[in-house]
Amino acid sequence: MMILTVAGKKKNYPERLTLPALIEQEAVENPDYVTVTINDAFVERGDFAQTILKDGDTVEFLYFMGGGTV
Amino acid sequence: MKINISKRDYNTMLMHCRSGLPNESCGLLAGSVSGEMKTVQKIYLLTNTDHSPEHFSMDPKEQLAAVKDARANGFVLIGNFHSHPASPSRPSEEDKRLAYDPSIDYLILSLQERDNPVLRAFGIDTDKNVTVHEVHFI
Numbered sequence: 001m002m003i004l005t006v007a008g009k010k011k012n013y014p015e016r017l018t019l020p021a022l023i024e025q026e027a028v029e030n031p032d033y034v035t036v037t038i039n040d041a042f043v044e045r046g047d048f049a050q051t052i053l054k055d056g057d058t059v060e061f062l063y064f065m066g067g068g069t070v
Numbered sequence: 071m072k073i074n075i076s077k078r079d080y081n082t083m084l085m086h087c088r089s090g091l092p093n094e095s096c097g098l099l100a101g102s103v104s105g106e107m108k109t110v111q112k113i114y115l116l117t118n119t120d121h122s123p124e125h126f127s128m129d130p131k132e133q134l135a136a137v138k139d140a141r142a143n144g145f146v147l148i149g150n151f152h153s154h155p156a157s158p159s160r161p162s163e164e165d166k167r168l169a170y171d172p173s174i175d176y177l178i179l180s181l182q183e184r185d186n187p188v189l190r191a192f193g194i195d196t197d198k199n200v201t202v203h204e205v206h207f208i
Binding site: 042 | 098120122123125127128130133137152154155161162164165169172
């Protein structure tokens with residue numbers, strides 16, 4: 001097991017957890033529109049599948065926030 | 071659902087949105103939730119990276135900094151806001167389409183009438199149903 005800090009909360013997770021697996025495990029709503037940072041670095045969406053989390057990583061999920069008048 | 075905002079925070083929001091004209095302005099609201107009541111305790115003024123009078127996108131780096139600061143202060147993210155420089159205070163189709171977080175309030179400050187700004191709050195669920203939330207100035 002390893003410890004990650006996800007959205008400010010420390011929890012145990014299985015070793016070699018991928019980022020998509022974490023997103024699924026955390027039941028993130030509208031995951032296609034979530035930006036992810038690991039240790040304050042933004043992860044490119046195309047890199048999600050290859051991203052394997054490490055013990056001690058800090059992960060944040062940020063929803064895209066935008067809109068318009070149309 | 072009701073959202074409480076201090077007159078001071080409202081004025082901060084208003085000044086930010088007025089200073090951003092003719093473009094839309096935006097920001098985040100952090101605070102506390104108690105039952106059906108949210109209370110704004112800190113307002114974050116963010117950059118509209120679209121620099122447009124008809125669109126806004128929040129700067130993700132500023133968004134991250136705000137989320138971390140809010141958490142450090144014991145607050146939760148309770149809403150966001152943006153201005154409508156020339157249209158009423160109601161979610162546009164684009165606002166609804168791009169509302170991805172059903173847990174937060176979406177506040178819209180209309181500056182259509184420059185001397186009569188109108189702030190309203192909305193909930194937008196995953197099916198894009200819009201609910202009007204009461205804004206209470208404290």
